[in-house]
Amino acid sequence: MKPYVISNVGMTLDGKLSTVENDTRISGENDLKRVHQIRKDVDAIMVGIGTVLKDNPKLTIHKIPLENNKNPVRIVVDSNLRIPLDSRVLNEDAKTVIATTEYGSLEQSEKIKRIEKIKELESIENVEIIYSGNLKVDLELLMGKLSKMDIKSILLEGGGTLNWGMFEKNLVDEVRVYVAPKIFGGSNAPTYVDGDGFKTLEDCVNLELIDYYQMDEGIVLEYFIKKDNNQENQE
Numbered sequence: 001m002k003p004y005v006i007s008n009v010g011m012t013l014d015g016k017l018s019t020v021e022n023d024t025r026i027s028g029e030n031d032l033k034r035v036h037q038i039r040k041d042v043d044a045i046m047v048g049i050g051t052v053l054k055d056n057p058k059l060t061i062h063k064i065p066l067e068n069n070k071n072p073v074r075i076v077v078d079s080n081l082r083i084p085l086d087s088r089v090l091n092e093d094a095k096t097v098i099a100t101t102e103y104g105s106l107e108q109s110e111k112i113k114r115i116e117k118i119k120e121l122e123s124i125e126n127v128e129i130i131y132s133g134n135l136k137v138d139l140e141l142l143m144g145k146l147s148k149m150d151i152k153s154i155l156l157e158g159g160g161t162l163n164w165g166m167f168e169k170n171l172v173d174e175v176r177v178y179v180a181p182k183i184f185g186g187s188n189a190p191t192y193v194d195g196d197g198f199k200t201l202e203d204c205v206n207l208e209l210i211d212y213y214q215m216d217e218g219i220v221l222e223y224f225i226k227k228d229n230n231q232e233n234q235e
């Protein structure tokens, strides 16, 4: 069993998650409330280390009232333990899981030093390091481990590199995106799904539209991922 994964982003009409200079103001206030409602409905929120380094997000419920003082678990996918110790995701507002590799490109002695530093934070019992794969985090293995930790649902909040990793391995179940009526442009601006990309139509992910509605100045689109992708693409 793997957790149910909902992928959400706020993107421009040209699929950008930020400008080339990392201006990420895409969603309006109502859309951010919609995102925080999803945060409330899931067991965990997952991002890549690129997003932590660029945005320093809190990844808590703070745009709508928090009930029972219970934030979802925060998961940071971080192969080489680049997470700064003063990152907001390491504060005491919620539990944080750092998913890293057994052996990465990082010198083992350096990695051990970083683990020791993070373990000092573990004394406040809200940070846990889990290991899956080598060189980069094995996302399929990670999903199995998270499932065993009783994480049944995850909101995947990007960025483009991690989104690719999750789509490539067919680990996403549902997509909800806010599309702002803006064009950011720029081949170096992150898009919804970056990475290597699928090579042919036969390989790509197919989606089924389930709902769409206006929000702020943009539109929200909701899709299920078609799981019989290969069959679909060969018809």
Ligand SMILES: NC(=O)C1=CN([C@@H]2O[C@H](COP(=O)(O)OP(=O)(O)OC[C@H]3O[C@@H](n4cnc5c(N)ncnc54)[C@H](O)[C@@H]3O)[C@@H](O)[C@H]2O)C=CC1
Pocket: 008, 009, 010, 011, 016, 017, 018, 022, 024, 026, 047, 048, 049, 050, 051, 052, 054, 055, 077, 078, 079, 080, 136, 137, 138, 139, 157, 158, 159, 160, 161, 162, 163, 164, 165, 166, 190, 194
């Ligand atoms: N508008 C929006 O809704 C959002 C915008 N963003 C933007 O996206 C940008 C960050 O995106 P990225 O730089 O692409 O970073 P990212 O957040 O996708 O993190 C990528 C990192 O994840 C790690 N990783 C480990 N194993 C992996 C695997 N198997 N597959 C993929 N990644 C793996 C790698 O260290 C990789 O560098 C920022 O500019 C941020 O502002 C991020 C989230 C939401």
Ligand SMILES: Nc1nc(O)c(N)c(N[C@@H]2O[C@H](COP(=O)(O)O)[C@@H](O)[C@H]2O)n1
Pocket: 008, 009, 010, 011, 024, 025, 026, 027, 028, 032, 035, 047, 051, 052, 055, 056, 057, 058, 059, 060, 157, 158, 178
């Ligand atoms: N849905 C959405 N719309 C935007 O316009 C955004 N810039 C983002 N960014 C994501 O939200 C994180 C910030 O979370 P906190 O408010 O700090 O809890 C950011 O890191 C992106 O993952 N999302």
